Amino acid sequence: xxxxxxxxxxxxxxxxxxxxxxxxxxxxxxxxxxxxxxxxxxxxxxxxxxxxxxxxxxxxxxxxxxxxxxxxxxxxxxxxxxxxxxxxxxxxxxxxxxxxxxxxxxxxxxxxxxxxxxxxxxxxxxxxxxxxxxxxxxxxxxxxxxxxxxxxxxxxxxxxxxxxxxxxxxxxxxxxxxxxxxxxxxxxxxxxxxxxxxxxxxxxxxxxxxxxxxxxxxxxxxxxxxxxxxx
Amino acid sequence: xxxxxxxxxxxxxxxxxxxxxxxxxxxxxxxxxxxxxxxxxxxxxxxxxxxxxxxxxxxxxxxxxxxxxxxxxxxxxxxxxxxxxxxxxxxxxxxxxxxxxxxxxxxxxxxxxxxxxxxxxxxxxxxxxxxxxxxxxxxxxxxxxxxxxxxxxxxxxxxxxxxxxxxxxxxxxxxxxxxxxxxxxxxxxxxxxxxxxxxxxxxxxxxxxxxxxxxxxxxxxxxxxxxxxxx
Numbered sequence: 221x222x223x224x225x226x227x228x229x230x231x232x233x234x235x236x237x238x239x240x241x242x243x244x245x246x247x248x249x250x251x252x253x254x255x256x257x258x259x260x261x262x263x264x265x266x267x268x269x270x271x272x273x274x275x276x277x278x279x280x281x282x283x284x285x286x287x288x289x290x291x292x293x294x295x296x297x298x299x300x301x302x303x304x305x306x307x308x309x310x311x312x313x314x315x316x317x318x319x320x321x322x323x324x325x326x327x328x329x330x331x332x333x334x335x336x337x338x339x340x341x342x343x344x345x346x347x348x349x350x351x352x353x354x355x356x357x358x359x360x361x362x363x364x365x366x367x368x369x370x371x372x373x374x375x376x377x378x379x380x381x382x383x384x385x386x387x388x389x390x391x392x393x394x395x396x397x398x399x400x401x402x403x404x405x406x407x408x409x410x411x412x413x414x415x416x417x418x419x420x421x422x423x424x425x426x427x428x429x430x431x432x433x434x435x436x437x438x439x440x441x442x443x444x445x446x447x448x449x450x451x
Numbered sequence: 452x453x454x455x456x457x458x459x460x461x462x463x464x465x466x467x468x469x470x471x472x473x474x475x476x477x478x479x480x481x482x483x484x485x486x487x488x489x490x491x492x493x494x495x496x497x498x499x500x501x502x503x504x505x506x507x508x509x510x511x512x513x514x515x516x517x518x519x520x521x522x523x524x525x526x527x528x529x530x531x532x533x534x535x536x537x538x539x540x541x542x543x544x545x546x547x548x549x550x551x552x553x554x555x556x557x558x559x560x561x562x563x564x565x566x567x568x569x570x571x572x573x574x575x576x577x578x579x580x581x582x583x584x585x586x587x588x589x590x591x592x593x594x595x596x597x598x599x600x601x602x603x604x605x606x607x608x609x610x611x612x613x614x615x616x617x618x619x620x621x622x623x624x625x626x627x628x629x630x631x632x633x634x635x636x637x638x639x640x641x642x643x644x645x646x647x648x649x650x651x652x653x654x655x656x657x658x659x660x661x662x663x664x665x666x667x668x669x670x671x672x673x674x675x676x677x678x679x680x681x682x
Contacts, residue, residue: 313672314662353663388679429678431545432584437671441544444675447660448619 221266222248223257223350225357226275234258234267234275239343241273257281262355289450290399292317293439294369296406297326302436304344311348311358313443318345320363325408334363366403366414370421373399377418378438379425380409387442390426391449400446404438452497453479454488454581456588457506465489465498465506470574472504488512493586520681521630523548524670525600527637528557533667535575542579542589544674549576551594556639565594597634597645601652604630608649609669610656611640618673621657622680631677635669 222244226234236244236258244250250269258265258275267275293315295306307318318341330337341360349357369375374397376390403410403418410418419425428441453475457465467475467489475481481500489496489506498506524546526537538549549572561568572591580588605628607621634641634649641649650656659672 309668309671312662312664312668351663351665386682388682429682431543431678432582433543434582437540437543440540440668440671441675441678444672445679447662447672448676448679451617451619451660 221255221257222250223259223264223353224275225259225346225350227260229260232277233270234260234265234277236273236275244269244273257353259355264355288398289446290316290373291443291446292319292371292373292399292401293443294319294321294364294401294403295439296321296323296404296435297328297330297363298406298435299328303341305436306439307341307344307358308348309440310443311345311354312352313440314354314447315358315443316356318358318360319369320360321369321403322363322365323406323414324411326406330363338362366410366417367421369401369403369418369423371399371401373397373401375401375418375421375423376403376426376442377410377415377423378402378404378428378442379415380427381412381415382425382427384427385425386427386429387445390424391445395450400450402439402442404435404442407435452486452488453481454490454495454584455506456490456577456581458491460491463508464501465491465496465508467504467506475500475504488584490586495586519629520677521547521604522674522677523550523602523604523630523632524674525550525552525595525632525634526670527552527554527635527666528559528561528594529637529666530559534572536667537670538572538575538589539579540671541674542576542585543583544671545585545678546589546674547587549589549591550600551591552600552634553594553596554637554645555642557637561594569593597641597648598652600632600634600649600654602630602632604628604632606632606649606652606654607634607657607673608641608646608654609633609635609659609673610646611658612643612646613656613658615658616656617658617660618676621655622676626681631681633670633673635666635673638666 224240226236228235252271254269256267258267264281266278268278270276293310338360345358374394455471457467459466483502485500487498489498495512497509499509501507524541569591576589605625
C-alpha cells in the first residue's frame with residue numbers, strides 16, 4: 221500500500237500535500253475508497269480516499285518504536301545527482317539528521333541557492349521515507365562549516381590517513397552513545413586542516429578498511445555497519 | 452595515478468586494450484612518458500607510456516595480498532541501470548564472483564542477449580576495479596537458475612519472512628567459512644518456493660533488520676557488513 225506523510229489532521233481525516241495528490245491521482249490513478257497509508261505525527265493510519273481526495277481514517281496500526289540511537293550524517297556539498305543518491309540511500313538506512321557541510325575540496329558553488337537546495341533535499345528525503353515505509357522523515361539542517369560541527373555524541377570522521385583506528389574498534393569502544401555523528405569528505409577527501417579541526421572538536425579519525433570507496437559509497441557503508449552493529 | 456588492467460606482457464612492456472587506449476588518449480589526453488599503473492596477474496606495476504602507447508615497466512610496487520575470504524554475490528536479473536549500479540558498488544566493496552540468477556519475479560527478459568549482457572557486465576566490473584584500485588577484477592559466471600546454486604560455503608539468503616535469524620547471528624555463528632555466498636531477490640522478493648529451494652540447498656534464511664531496503668541497496672548492505680565483520 222502507498223504511504224504518504226500528512227501534517228494536517230481535521231477530525232477523522234488528513235489533508236494531503238499537492239505533490240502527494242498529484243502522485244495519487246495522476247501517477248497511481250487511485251479513486252474514491254482506495255486505501256492508502258498515512259503517517260501523522262509518527263503514527264501510522266490506514267485510510268480511504270474520499271471524493272475530495274482527503275484521507276479518511278479507517279484504523280491506526282502502529283505506534284512509533286522508541287529508536288535507541290540517533291544517526292547524524294554530515295554530507296559535503298556534492299553535485300546534485302550524488303547528493304540525491306546519498307539522501308535516498310541514507311533515508312533507507314535510517315538516518316535521522318543530515319547536515320550539509322561546506323568543505324575546501326567541494327567543487328560545487330551554491331551561494332544564493334541554499335534555500336532552494338534544502339527544499340529540494342527535504343522533498344527527496346520525504347519521498348524516500350514514504351518508499352522505505354518510515355514513520356519519520358530525516359531532518360535537514362542549514363548548511364554548516366566544518367568549524368561549526370560542535371556537537372555532542374560519538375563523533376566519527378572518515379580518514380584516509382588513519383590506519384589503526386578501524387571503525388570496528390571505534391564502535392566497540394563506544395557502544396554507550398545514543399547519538400552518532402559521522403563526517404566524510406568530498407572527492408579528493410577532507411584537507412589535513414579540516415581533519416585537524418574536526419579532531420580538535422572531538423571527532424575520532426577512523427579507517428574504513430582497505431577498499432577504495434567512492435565518496436557516495438562511504439555513507440552507505442557507515443550506515444549499513446551502524447544498523448548491523450547497533451541493532 | 453590512473454590504473455589499467457593488462458593481460459599481455461611482452462618483455463618489459465604491457466599491451467593495453469582498445470578501450471583503455473581510448474581512455475588514455477582521448478579522455479585523459481596522456482602522452483609519451485606519462486605514468487600509469489598497470490595490473491598484470493594481480494601484481495601492480497608503475498609504467499611509462501612509450502610512443503606506441505604501450506606501457507613500459509618502471510618498477511613493480513606491490514604483490515597481491517592473500518585475501519582471507521571469498522565473496523560470491525548472486526544477483527537477480529534487473530533493469531540495466533540497477534544492474535550497473537550493483538556491479539560497480541559490489542566491485543568497490545570487494546566482491547569476487549557475481550552469479551546472475553533468473554528469478555520468478557524478475558521483469559526483465561534477456562533470452563538471446565545473454566552473452567552481450569555478460570560482456571557488458573564484465574566491462575563495468577573491469578572499469579570499477581580500475582577506479583577502486585583493485586588488483587583483481589570480479590568474475591561473472593554464466594546466468595544460473597536458483598536450483599543450480601549448489602555451492603559450498605556459508606550460504607545466506609535474504610528473507611523478509613525470517614525474523615529471528617539476523618545477519619549478526621548468522622555471521623557470528625559461522626566465522627570459520629572462507630567463502631560466503633549471498634542471494635537476494637528482485638523487486639517483490641523471491642517467491643516462497645524459491646526461498647524453500649534455497650533452504651533445501653543449505654542456504655540460511657536471514658533477516659537484514661527493520662529497514663525497508665530497495666533491491667539495489669541490499670547487496671551494498673551485505674558487502675559493507677561483511678567487510679566490517681570479517682576484517
